[in-house]
Amino acid sequence: MSQDSIKIRNAAIDEAKQLTDSCKRAFDSDSEFGAPGPGGPPGYDSVEWNIDKIKNRYLQYYTILIDSDIVGGFIVGDRGPGYQVCERIWVDPDYMRQGIGSRAFELIWDKYPSADLWVLGTPEWNQRTNLFYQKIGFVQIGRTHEHSWDGIYYEKRITERYPKAMSRIGDIHDGRQRIIVEGHVDGIASTRTVTSRKTGEELKVADATLTDDSGSITLVLWGDQIRQVRLDSRIRIEEGYAKSYRDNLQLSIGKWGMMITLNE
Ligand SMILES: CC(C)(COP(=O)(O)OP(=O)(O)OC[C@H]1O[C@@H](n2cnc3c(N)ncnc32)[C@H](O)[C@@H]1OP(=O)(O)O)[C@@H](O)C(=O)NCCC(=O)NCCS
Numbered sequence: 001m002s003q004d005s006i007k008i009r010n011a012a013i014d015e016a017k018q019l020t021d022s023c024k025r026a027f028d029s030d031s032e033f034g035a036p037g038p039g040g041p042p043g044y045d046s047v048e049w050n051i052d053k054i055k056n057r058y059l060q061y062y063t064i065l066i067d068s069d070i071v072g073g074f075i076v077g078d079r080g081p082g083y084q085v086c087e088r089i090w091v092d093p094d095y096m097r098q099g100i101g102s103r104a105f106e107l108i109w110d111k112y113p114s115a116d117l118w119v120l121g122t123p124e125w126n127q128r129t130n131l132f133y134q135k136i137g138f139v140q141i142g143r144t145h146e147h148s149w150d151g152i153y154y155e156k157r158i159t160e161r162y163p164k165a166m167s168r169i170g171d172i173h174d175g176r177q178r179i180i181v182e183g184h185v186d187g188i189a190s191t192r193t194v195t196s197r198k199t200g201e202e203l204k205v206a207d208a209t210l211t212d213d214s215g216s217i218t219l220v221l222w223g224d225q226i227r228q229v230r231l232d233s234r235i236r237i238e239e240g241y242a243k244s245y246r247d248n249l250q251l252s253i254g255k256w257g258m259m260i261t262l263n264e
């Protein structure tokens with residue numbers, strides 16, 4: 001197969017069924033590469049989920065084709081200027097290991113000339129994806145723990161520039177959203193229990209102190225996030241937001257946020 005026959009284009013809603021079928025077959029084949037059982041990420045086998053993502057204005061959903069045959073899909077997310085995320089890629093098992101995934105990434109990189117950095121996460125158990133991402137130049141920068149699986153977090157630098165989307169702690173101000181920031185965890189206060197005003201539910205909360213060479217900020221950790229943060233570690237937050245509470249500026253991790261424990 002010639003590399004020129006591999007194409008990507010914006011996915012169309014009438015392709016959703018074929019995209020979903022190929023996605024289900026691709027992820028179900030993970031059971032040969034360390035998956036605990038058949039299955040895949042949320043919505044991987046749902047036509048409705050895929051239609052929703054094709055329509056979603058915060059994502060760009062691409063169809064991967066060989067000539068005019070649909071052989072896979074690629075979903076790109078946007079975290080802010082210069083900082084892109086590969087949300088999902090798959091290639092139909094009948095077409096795997098022929099360089100299509102690698103070529104799809106090259107085509108995607110060409111489509112985003114202003115990206116300085118690409119990031120993605122993949123389960124630690126996935127022997128295939130970890131090899132694949134490393135082969136195409138992604139470097140492991142840390143780990144995530146917020147899903148039911150432990151994740152390896154990768155990035156690939158396209159330029160030497162510091163992506164505009166990444167903030168220094170000293171530049172964070174009240175009301176900022178979609179914050180990407182890295183820092184050192186200098187302290188974690190003891191966990192306290194608060195009652196949610198909305199639901200009446202009891203919630204666990206702990207304040208950590210996050211520092212870089214421009215300043216320090218209180219990072220508010222909720223529930224499961226508390227056990228994911230280690231004292232003296234370096235972390236990256238994606239999709240954080242800042243709010244002043246009793247005159248103290250606080251950083252929280254949003255609903256779509258991520259916390260990555262960076263390599264030592
Ligand atoms: C991961 C995936 C997209 C790779 O697509 P692909 O078109 O098969 O990948 P390529 O042919 O470009 O492979 C490039 C390199 O990745 C590595 N790789 C890919 N499949 C591999 C396998 N089964 N075993 C070992 N290494 C593998 C190899 O280093 C390969 O280079 P080589 O063939 O020269 O040795 C595909 O396997 C897939 O769809 N997997 C299921 C879905 C998934 O896990 N998606 C990613 C998470 S969102």
